[in-house]
Amino acid sequence: DERVTLHIAGTFPMESGSGGWAGGEACRPAVLMALEDVNNRLDIIPGYKLNINVSNSKCQPGLASQQLYDFLYTPPTKLMLLAGCSPVTTLIAEAAPVWNLVVISYGGSSPALSNRERFPTLFRTHPSANMQNPTRLSLFEKFNWKRISILQSVEEVFTSTSKDLEELCRKNNIRADRQSFYGDPTDAIKTLVRQDARIIVGLFYETEARKVLCQAYRHKLYGPRYVWVFIGWYADTWYIPPVEEHLRCTADEMRTAAQYHFTTESIMLAGKDVMSQTGMTGQEFQRRLNEKLVTDPANAGGYPEAPLAYDAVWALALAFKCAKERLPYGVKLEHFNYENGTISQTLYECVRNTSFIGVSGQVMFSDSGDRIAKTQIEQMQDGKYVLMGYYDSNKQELEWFDKEKWFTERGPPPDSTIIKKNLI
Numbered sequence: 523d524e525r526v527t528l529h530i531a532g533t534f535p536m537e538s539g540s541g542g543w544a545g546g547e548a549c550r551p552a553v554l555m556a557l558e559d560v561n562n563r564l565d566i567i568p569g570y571k572l573n574i575n576v577s578n579s580k581c582q583p584g585l586a587s588q589q590l591y592d593f594l595y596t597p598p599t600k601l602m603l604l605a606g607c608s609p610v611t612t613l614i615a616e617a618a619p620v621w622n623l624v625v626i627s628y629g630g631s632s633p634a635l636s637n638r639e640r641f642p643t644l645f646r647t648h649p650s651a652n653m654q655n656p657t658r659l660s661l662f663e664k665f666n667w668k669r670i671s672i673l674q675s676v677e678e679v680f681t682s683t684s685k686d687l688e689e690l691c692r693k694n695n696i697r698a699d700r701q702s703f704y705g706d707p708t709d710a711i712k713t714l715v716r717q718d719a720r721i722i723v724g725l726f727y728e729t730e731a732r733k734v735l736c737q738a739y740r741h742k743l744y745g746p747r748y749v750w751v752f753i754g755w756y757a758d759t760w761y762i763p764p765v766e767e768h769l770r771c772t773a774d775e776m777r778t779a780a781q782y783h784f785t786t787e788s789i790m791l792a793g794k795d796v797m798s799q800t801g802m803t804g805q806e807f808q809r810r811l812n813e814k815l816v817t818d819p820a821n822a823g824g825y826p827e828a829p830l831a832y833d834a835v836w837a838l839a840l841a842f843k844c845a846k847e848r849l850p851y852g853v854k855l856e857h858f859n860y861e862n863g864t865i866s867q868t869l870y871e872c873v874r875n876t877s878f879i880g881v882s883g884q885v886m887f888s889d890s891g892d893r894i895a896k897t898q899i900e901q902m903q904d905g906k907y908v909l910m911g912y913y914d915s916n917k918q919e920l921e922w923f924d925k926e927k928w929f930t931e932r933g934p935p936p937d938s939t940i941i942k943k944n945l946i
């Protein structure tokens with residue numbers, strides 16, 4: 523094989539030792555599959571083939587920084603970097619410009635990563651958590667809710683998202699009150715009761731979501747007068763209390779409190795019959811990936827995000843193709859040496875102009891390198907999630923299927939905007 527090899531490097535969080543996202547389990551096989559597919563096609567980067575150096579970041583920035591230096595100070599030169607979870611993406615994307623490297627993140631959801639000053643060469647195939655805020659707003663506007671409450675746990679990703687949502691509501695003259703908690707939500711729930719909160723957006727991980735739901739049940743913050751809007755990427759049965767968490771609620775009580783809540787999430791898999799430029803539909807990609815997984819796909823870490831990892835390699839390969847065609851005569855990709863501004867600038871422009879249909883849908887980046895993706899809204903009905911509609915942030919359009927259910931014939935609860943004046 524007389525093709526020239528182009529080297530890249532990628533970090534994958536293979537286990538969640540530090541409680542971060544263990545997405546490498548399904549995302550690394552997806553990346554290796556994409557490299558195989560790209561290398562098997564001679565028309566993507568004619569005359570070249572790709573090779574990747576991988577490491578297990580365990581979603582720990584310190585470990586990832588050591589691995590990054592190993593990648594960069596061990597020949598051969600790498601032309602681009604793939605990164606996974608937000609904390610590691612933050613570190614790698616902050617360091618990469620020193621070596622004139624572009625970074626593509628398949629797992630970074632933190633809104634803080636949209637900062638072009640701090641991360642000038644970062645692109646993400648994973649949508650920012652902020653992408654769900656226009657979707658939430660479209661839900662409030664559909665049911666004419668003018669006062670909402672936000673309940674978040676203190677992680678940076680949820681603080682960034684809740685501040686963005688609060689600002690978006692303010693711009694659309696919707697009143698938003700924010701509450702945050704660390705670990706135990708009980709006091710925050712009591713405050714929501716005192717504030718007569720009705721429409722409540724929850725921003726926290728699954729474990730905290732169960733504590734919130736149980737406290738909501740205990741404080742009767744559920745039923746006809748309330749609507750909860752949770753994050754949609756929890757497991758479908760997230761509300762069932764695991765024995766080891768010693769929640770003081772039974773599965774029935776949790777199901778009762780969870781009845782008719784809404785969720786929002788970014789769509790990470792191309793539509794049913796969408797044929798991607800990579801030659802597969804989303805379903806065919808998942809079938810191939812399932813064969814490569816040693817564990818049951820339903821439990822493989824990062825399984826929902828695997829299409830994003832697969833498409834990250836295609837974005838990188840198509841950028842190499844684009845750069846090969848644009849480089850000045852005589853300048854070749856394999857001449858890159860962490861110093862060459864022409865090659866790195868050309869690669870940056872090529873990634874910025876990415877536009878192709880991948881297995882995760884249309885892959886395009888905003889000026890801050892963010893993935894532009896659709897979102898979907900579901901509602902929990904008798905323990906099962908039912909699709910309510912899609913929100914397209916580009917067109918600012920909500921496609922709604924009129925499948926929502928309410929506790930009473932009267933329909934959605936009022937948001938009790940008229941705050942009872944304190945009786946003098």
Ligand SMILES: CC1(C)CO[C@@H](CC(=O)O)CN1
Nearest residue numbers: 543607608629630631632755
């Ligand atoms: C949807 C989720 C689970 C959000 O966190 C991402 C991981 C991270 O942002 O660190 C992975 N995808």
